[in-house]
Amino acid sequence: MNSSERKKQTHLRCERQRREAINSGYSELKDLLPASASFTGCKTTNAAILFRAADYVKSLDSSIEKNEEELSKLQTQFAALEMILQQYENFSFDSQTSSVIQLKMLQNFLDKCFESFLANVDVSNYKSLTNSLLMWIERIDFQEFSNVSNISIIRRVERLKLNMSDALLMPVYKQMK
Numbered sequence: 427m428n429s430s431e432r433k434k435q436t437h438l439r440c441e442r443q444r445r446e447a448i449n450s451g452y453s454e455l456k457d458l459l460p461a462s463a464s465f466t467g468c469k470t471t472n473a474a475i476l477f478r479a480a481d482y483v484k485s486l487d488s489s490i491e492k493n494e495e496e497l498s499k500l501q502t503q504f505a506a507l508e509m510i511l512q513q514y515e516n517f518s519f520d521s522q523t524s525s526v527i528q529l530k531m532l533q534n535f536l537d538k539c540f541e542s543f544l545a546n547v548d549v550s551n552y553k554s555l556t557n558s559l560l561m562w563i564e565r566i567d568f569q570e571f572s573n574v575s576n577i578s579i580i581r582r583v584e585r586l587k588l589n590m591s592d593a594l595l596m597p598v599y600k601q602m603k
Contacts, residue, residue, distance in 0.1 A: 452472050452475050455476075456475050459479060502551060510540070510543070539566065546558060546565070547562050
């Protein structure tokens with residue numbers, strides 16, 4: 427065998443190995459794709475495999491993006507609710523004599539605040555949380571408690587309002603820095 431024939435044989439062998447590697451890759455890619463009616467009963471072309479793989483990767487990317495957005499929203503909502511819970515737990519009364527009445531008043535107030543919070547505060551991200559939280563805090567109406575005989579409760583609740591806004595916004599401000 428002369429030199430040109432050896433080169434030709436080497437080239438043919440390399441080309442066959444390349445085609446086998448490509449076909450093996452297409453076969454593996456086809457096995458990774460979800461089952462589809464278009465694959466059953468007929469030979470699928472390599473182009474169809476590539477198009478289906480591209481579509482599948484796009485759908486996976488979209489699914490990942492949606493899941494990450496949902497996770498972020500839930501984490502933000504959880505953090506906000508955790509901060510509110512901490513404020514509930516830290517709030518205590520000085521007087522024990524009327525604590526049952528005061529506790530009931532506070533519970534009703536905080537329940538209304540929480541319902542209002544859920545309805546008016548957007549917790550999808552920190553920017554919208556900050557903006558909507560500040561507007562929500564400014565809109566809380568304490569005048570409905572003016573008919574309550576114990577004015578000290580109203581003052582304590584107003585202090586709680588200030589403490590809540592500080593406690594809720596402090597982590598947001600720290601993250602912005």
